[in-house]
Amino acid sequence: MSTAAQADPAAPAGSAGPLAHRRPLGDRVFQILAAASGVLVLVILALIAISTSQQASSWFSTAGWSIFTVDWNPATNSFGAMSFIYGTVITAAIAIILSVPVSVAMALLLTEVVPRRWARPIVYVVDLLAVVPSVVWGLWGILVFAPWLFHIYNSIASGVKGIPVLDPLFGQPVSGASFFTCGIILAFMITPIVTSLSREVFATVPAIDKEGAYALGATRLEMIRGAVWPHSQGGVVGAVLLGLGRAMGETIAAALVIGSSPVITSHLFAAGYDMPAVIANQFGEASGEFRAALIGLGVLLFVITILVNLVARGVVERSARRKRGA
Amino acid sequence: MTAMEQPAVDLREPAGWRRTKNQIATTLMVLSFVVVLIPLGFVLFTVIAKGASAISWAFLTGGPIPPNVVPAGIGGMGAAVYGTIVITGLAALMAVPLGVLGAIYVNEYGGRGPLAQVVRFMSDVMTGVPSIVMGLFIFSIWVLHFGYSGLAGAFALACLMLPVVIRSSEEMLKLVPDPLREASYALGATKSRVTLTVVLPAAIGGIVSGALLAIARAAGETAPLLFTILTVTATNANVFSGANTALSTQIFANATQPYLGAQSRAWGSALTLIAIAFILMIVARIVTARFTRYSN
Numbered sequence: 375m376s377t378a379a380q381a382d383p384a385a386p387a388g389s390a391g392p393l394a395h396r397r398p399l400g401d402r403v404f405q406i407l408a409a410a411s412g413v414l415v416l417v418i419l420a421l422i423a424i425s426t427s428q429q430a431s432s433w434f435s436t437a438g439w440s441i442f443t444v445d446w447n448p449a450t451n452s453f454g455a456m457s458f459i460y461g462t463v464i465t466a467a468i469a470i471i472l473s474v475p476v477s478v479a480m481a482l483l484l485t486e487v488v489p490r491r492w493a494r495p496i497v498y499v500v501d502l503l504a505v506v507p508s509v510v511w512g513l514w515g516i517l518v519f520a521p522w523l524f525h526i527y528n529s530i531a532s533g534v535k536g537i538p539v540l541d542p543l544f545g546q547p548v549s550g551a552s553f554f555t556c557g558i559i560l561a562f563m564i565t566p567i568v569t570s571l572s573r574e575v576f577a578t579v580p581a582i583d584k585e586g587a588y589a590l591g592a593t594r595l596e597m598i599r600g601a602v603w604p605h606s607q608g609g610v611v612g613a614v615l616l617g618l619g620r621a622m623g624e625t626i627a628a629a630l631v632i633g634s635s636p637v638i639t640s641h642l643f644a645a646g647y648d649m650p651a652v653i654a655n656q657f658g659e660a661s662g663e664f665r666a667a668l669i670g671l672g673v674l675l676f677v678i679t680i681l682v683n684l685v686a687r688g689v690v691e692r693s694a695r696r697k698r699g700a
Numbered sequence: 701m702t703a704m705e706q707p708a709v710d711l712r713e714p715a716g717w718r719r720t721k722n723q724i725a726t727t728l729m730v731l732s733f734v735v736v737l738i739p740l741g742f743v744l745f746t747v748i749a750k751g752a753s754a755i756s757w758a759f760l761t762g763g764p765i766p767p768n769v770v771p772a773g774i775g776g777m778g779a780a781v782y783g784t785i786v787i788t789g790l791a792a793l794m795a796v797p798l799g800v801l802g803a804i805y806v807n808e809y810g811g812r813g814p815l816a817q818v819v820r821f822m823s824d825v826m827t828g829v830p831s832i833v834m835g836l837f838i839f840s841i842w843v844l845h846f847g848y849s850g851l852a853g854a855f856a857l858a859c860l861m862l863p864v865v866i867r868s869s870e871e872m873l874k875l876v877p878d879p880l881r882e883a884s885y886a887l888g889a890t891k892s893r894v895t896l897t898v899v900l901p902a903a904i905g906g907i908v909s910g911a912l913l914a915i916a917r918a919a920g921e922t923a924p925l926l927f928t929i930l931t932v933t934a935t936n937a938n939v940f941s942g943a944n945t946a947l948s949t950q951i952f953a954n955a956t957q958p959y960l961g962a963q964s965r966a967w968g969s970a971l972t973l974i975a976i977a978f979i980l981m982i983v984a985r986i987v988t989a990r991f992t993r994y995s996n
Contacts, residue, residue, distance in 0.1 A: 397890060404892035405809055411801035412810065412819040415826055415866065418859055422833065425840040479732035487729055496733060503740055505977050507920025508831075509948045510970045513955045514743045517963065562739050593722035616828065623830025625923040626948075630955050650832045650923070654952075657927055672836040676829065683828035687821060 430670035453667035457636040461648035466621040468557025481572035504566040512630030520550030547643035551633035568617040575609030608693025615686035625650035751971025765933040772964035779935040791857035799865025807873040826863035832923040848930040850939035856924035868910030872903040875994040905991030909984040916980035922948035
């Protein structure tokens with residue numbers, strides 16, 4: 375097994391190993407087991423790509439580029455995914471716009487403002503948002519939050535009536551389930567991860583930079599802008615991208631509150647659809663070409679989230695390395 | 701005005717606009733926390749208020765799960781509670797040992813080698829794979845050949861947990877100081893022995909607590925279960941074959957029902973699910989507090 379050979383403890387990093395020629399069998403078996411478990415991650419990722427695209431291949435081959443049309447009608451076997459891609463992008467964008475300012479501000483609050491013994495309970499509370507399961511956000515969203523938002527949407531809509539730009543964006547809603555409701559719920563769900571990643575980034579700012587800024591007479595805000603922010607930009611971009619990946623893949627809450635209507639519209643208060651939601655809602659009754667199309671949507675989602683994650687991790691690692699080098 | 705009266709350096713608090721801006725910024729940061737508290741409080745309050753009245757011993761253990769039109773108070777979610785516990789437990793049995801072994805590989809054997817770096821990086825990437833994709837994956841690779849079962853659901857949950865367990869365990873192994881390892885090697889122990897009897901026990905508190913948090917997250921997952929376990933209304937004790945059910949999928953099915961009985965059962969199930977996650981989280985905190993030897 376080549377993996378075991380590569381990981382030969384004759385040359386482990388940082389720690390001393392036992393003499394290689396005296397290793398008993400059990401020791402080797404354990405190493406192979408451990409290596410196999412590590413490699414399992416790569417195997418699973420490869421299997422996900424292979425098995426799902428195999429199931430979806432008939433959609434990709436018969437539909438061709440028409441997968442990027444808006445026409446989604448299982449009755450006529452036409453499966454254009456564009457309205458779902460649009461919905462995924464719109465709801466994730468709303469979630470990011472709402473969540474990032476709050477998450478970054480909270481991360482700054484935790485690292486730069488409150489004393490350490492207060493930071494811990496605040497982190498616990500923020501992490502509770504992540505403990506609430508997706509389906510519970512969806513249940514609350516559709517039965518409690520959306521009807522409440524509907525009133526607010528209505529008053530906003532009557533406020534912006536006739537105003538260019540705003541009217542097409544925030545026009546009259548039909549119900550509380552919409553792109554915007556979905557975006558808000560997604561924002562709640564990604565806030566803990568964006569906060570904790572940003573906090574890790576801010577925590578790497580050298581104390582000497584901050585003290586230098588204070589010594590020059592800077593206020594806390596000036597210190598953050600002059601010392602913390604330039605140092606953390608790259609890392610925060612990575613954190614935001616990871617949040618974006620989460621928002622795009624979040625399924626069950628979206629499936630319940632997005633309104634289940636495959637349309638492309640500028641109306642943010644209109645009912646829409648996104649990729650994970652349509653898979654969750656329609657897979658049960660699907661077979662044949664329909665099922666292939668839904669699994670194909672999953673493949674698209676997999677590729678997009680993997681790309682976003684690769685870029686995000688790359689950005690984070692690069693900024694971390696640049697800082698170490700500096 | 702002479703030079704003597706003017707201080708060379710102004711050591712007072714920054715005055716005026718600069719100070720005001722700073723105060724505004726601080727206020728906004730505190731407000732951001734309040735903004736987060738509101739939805740959290742709102743959702744927890746609603747779930748407790750609406751769920752508490754639905755929950756009873758019969759609700760948690762009784763059955764079968766009644767049809768949607770049946771009013772609250774008849775039947776029970778016992779089948780779903782059983783399904784959630786058994787499927788999540790089975791997933792943990794698969795993902796936790798493999799995840800800890802993977803972490804041992806990455807930290808103890810791989811080190812800075814290329815393969816370990818790739819595994820570490822791809823574990824991070826794998827945590828970002830949407831849970832619904834895991835469901836489709838297990839559907840394609842398992843359900844199409846062997847049918848719906850609790851086991852299939854457990855596979856999907858295990859795929860979600862594996863990278864999380866690897867990364868959290870690795871962080872804990874990293875904290876174990878090298879002199880501990882070196883001292884054991886000096887006594888003539890083999891690498892596997894050092895890892896299993898010295899390194900692992902030293903890090904076990906953090907590893908267990910990380911695993912419990914991963915289990916808590918998995919217990920609430922719905923999307924991976926939708927296409928792997930299907931749904932039944934009576935307890936299916938055999939987790940290895942036949943359709944099963946779970947609290948999360950029941951909530952998903954009931955949430956869009958107009959019937960008050962179905963909605964009430966959804967709220968009760970939601971409270972049960974959150975309670976399970978909270979209990980696991982509290983146990984994780986206790987484990988961390990009691991058994992952590994090395995922390996950052």
